[in-house]
Amino acid sequence: xxxxxxxxxxxxFFTALSVLAFGQSEKSYIGKGNGYGGELKVNVKTKGxxxxxxxxxxxxxxxxxxxxxFPVIKERIIEAQSPIVDNVSGATYTxxxxxxxxxxxxKAQGKDYGKITVKTxxxxxxxxxxxxxxxxIVIVGGGPAGLAAAISAKEAGAKNIILIEKLDIxxxxxxxxxxxxxxxxSEAQKKNGTFDTVEAFxxxxxxxxxxxxRTQAQAEGAFKLDAWLRGMGIELNHNYGLxxxxxxxxxxxxxxxxxxxxxxxxxxxxxVRTGTxxxxxxxxxxxxxxxxxxxxxxxxxxxxxxVILATGGFSHNKExxxxxxxxxxxxxxxxxxxxxxxxxxxxxxNNLKMDNLDVLSIFSFILVPSRDLTGGGxxxxxxNQEGKTFLKDKPTSMERAKSIEAQTGSYAYYIYDQDLYDxxxxxxxxxxxxxxxxxxTIEELAKKLNIPVEELKxxxxxLRKEGPYYGAKVQSAIHMTKGGVVADEKTQVVNTKGEKVKxxxxxxxxxxTSAAYSAAVVxxxxxxxxxxxxxx
Ligand SMILES: Cc1cc2nc3c(=O)[nH]c(=O)nc-3n(C[C@H](O)[C@H](O)[C@H](O)COP(=O)(O)OP(=O)(O)OC[C@H]3O[C@@H](n4cnc5c(N)ncnc54)[C@H](O)[C@@H]3O)c2cc1C
Numbered sequence: 339x340x341x342x343x344x345x346x347x348x349x350x351f352f353t354a355l356s357v358l359a360f361g362q363s364e365k366s367y368i369g370k371g372n373g374y375g376g377e378l379k380v381n382v383k384t385k386g387x388x389x390x391x392x393x394x395x396x397x398x399x400x401x402x403x404x405x406x407x408f409p410v411i412k413e414r415i416i417e418a419q420s421p422i423v424d425n426v427s428g429a430t431y432t433x434x435x436x437x438x439x440x441x442x443x444x445k446a447q448g449k450d451y452g453k454i455t456v457k458t459x460x461x462x463x464x465x466x467x468x469x470x471x472x473x474x475i476v477i478v479g480g481g482p483a484g485l486a487a488a489i490s491a492k493e494a495g496a497k498n499i500i501l502i503e504k505l506d507i508x509x510x511x512x513x514x515x516x517x518x519x520x521x522x523x524s525e526a527q528k529k530n531g532t533f534d535t536v537e538a539f540x541x542x543x544x545x546x547x548x549x550x551x552r553t554q555a556q557a558e559g560a561f562k563l564d565a566w567l568r569g570m571g572i573e574l575n576h577n578y579g580l581x582x583x584x585x586x587x588x589x590x591x592x593x594x595x596x597x598x599x600x601x602x603x604x605x606x607x608x609x610v611r612t613g614t615x616x617x618x619x620x621x622x623x624x625x626x627x628x629x630x631x632x633x634x635x636x637x638x639x640x641x642x643x644x645v646i647l648a649t650g651g652f653s654h655n656k657e658x659x660x661x662x663x664x665x666x667x668x669x670x671x672x673x674x675x676x677x678x679x680x681x682x683x684x685x686x687x688n689n690l691k692m693d694n695l696d697v698l699s700i701f702s703f704i705l706v707p708s709r710d711l712t713g714g715g716x717x718x719x720x721x722n723q724e725g726k727t728f729l730k731d732k733p734t735s736m737e738r739a740k741s742i743e744a745q746t747g748s749y750a751y752y753i754y755d756q757d758l759y760d761x762x763x764x765x766x767x768x769x770x771x772x773x774x775x776x777x778x779t780i781e782e783l784a785k786k787l788n789i790p791v792e793e794l795k796x797x798x799x800x801l802r803k804e805g806p807y808y809g810a811k812v813q814s815a816i817h818m819t820k821g822g823v824v825a826d827e828k829t830q831v832v833n834t835k836g837e838k839v840k841x842x843x844x845x846x847x848x849x850x851t852s853a854a855y856s857a858a859v860v861x862x863x864x865x866x867x868x869x870x871x872x873x874x
Pocket of ligand 1: 616650674679
């Protein structure tokens with residue numbers, strides 16, 4: 339094997355280190371850093387001068403993020419033999435905390451890496467334009483829709499599939515605390531004695547923002563979904579309400595589904611390229627023939643017989659929010675940083691039809707500052723820092739969001755009693771994680787939250803007479819963008835003349851109205867199958 343340039347230097351470097359390390363005993367150094375959720379500790383194992391392993395001993399990071407990001411940052415640090423490496427995108431603060439912890443630990447070995455800030459990264463690569471890559475299907479976006487599309491395309495017989503994801507970790511917004519709505523004919527429903535049908539689903543879900551054909555396709559997809567997921571070992575065993583599902587009574591659906599989809603994609607040997615951003619469509623004579631992509635400073639084309647877009651929404655793009663839903667751009671969002679609607683300008687440029695871009699879903703309460711979705715149920719009281727209630731009766735979600743934004747500090751306190759605590763899993767979870775404040779009396783709660791006691795007592799008269807009481811600092815947040823590119827019931831994208839665009843499919847939140855978890859998986863699955871069938 340002939341090794342070139344950088345690779346050869348790397349092998350020589352590691353060989354030299356290994357020779358030096360030979361016969362040396364392993365040593366452990368523990369360092370601390372601050373991540374997204376607070377302090378984390380890393381055990382750095384060395385042999386002589388060589389960093390041989392990293393172990394995350396403790397942390398308060400978001401579990402589905404740290405689980406995906408730590409192996410990546412660990413690999414980077416071991417490969418570079420230094421904490422001066424690029425952050426894992428999608429986990430910037432976790433990466434920063436780990437890098438700091440490693441640098442601190444290695445001080446005991448006499449190493450000084452200087453001041454590591456959030457912006458500290460590895461050496462920049464030269465800009466390079468690479469040869470094009472050819473494949474059968476390219477999928478842009480590695481969230482629920484993209485992963486489902488990759489699996490179903492493979493199952494439908496497509497041989498060569500490339501999935502690109504602009505972050506360094508997969509699963510998009512789907513990996514967070516997610517309830518899976520709109521699932522029918524599930525094992526869990528049957529166990530509950532719930533009889534549900536495609537017809538009933540269509541009747542309940544038909545709405546003027548979407549075509550009846552798409553609602554029918556979603557219903558049929560939802561009917562087959564539980565069996566498909568279970569075939570991959572993904573079990574949604576808890577059904578509540580009519581069609582809502584969680585993995586278990588005390589476990590959300592997001593991690594269960596996303597871990598399972600990622601595992602399956604790996605098993606199927608799909609070429610997954612993380613850290614790779616889709617920039618533009620390659621269009622020839624009205625037909626889409628590939629995607630232009632960027633990986634760090636490397637640019638190349640992926641030519642494909644079919645392209646599936648699964649890039650999610652634009653809740654994190656203030657410019658697009660200001661353009662399409664003016665006034666919403668000042669609100670917080672629950673979404674991860676990559677929900678930036680990168681392809682909206684591409685749709686405009688190529689005269690692809692878009693719809694419902696002004697329609698947003700607002701989540702009532704996210705925690706300040708951690709942004710976890712919180713709250714729920716009835717019987718809570720919302721007060722401002724002065725302890726006063728301020729909401730008008732029955733506000734719309736946007737009115738609530740704007741009222742909270744207008745309060746001191748642009749936040750409010752979500753105050754509740756033991757009855758609400760007992761009825762809501764999310765509140766129990768957040769208390770267990772120490773994210774809410776608990777007190778035996780209203781006086782104590784007021785003190786802990788720095789709210790005037792008399793005002794809080796006055797505002798909370800409708801709560802239970804005896805404690806404990808709870809409180810959390812909250813805002814409302816943009817949760818999903820409902821609009822996007824228009825696709826038909828087979829997920830084929832449509833242009834402004836109403837014609838189907840050859841070679842282009844779209845699924846999930848990037849499309850008009852498919853903005854919800856189950857719809858993303860259902861239409862992702864359809865897109866994979868349709869794209870695979872189109873190239874046979
Ligand atoms: C905190 C939170 C909780 C939620 N809870 C629920 C819930 O309980 N129930 C529910 O139904 N829905 C919920 N949602 C909404 C749900 O997560 C989304 O509807 C769903 O994730 C959409 O899937 P998607 O694959 O279309 O998009 P995403 O999950 O956004 O995935 C898109 C992926 O594409 C990548 N990408 C973007 N641009 C590019 C590019 N240019 N090149 C390459 N890759 C790109 C992104 O990085 C991302 O990984 C929640 C959302 C959030 C943020």
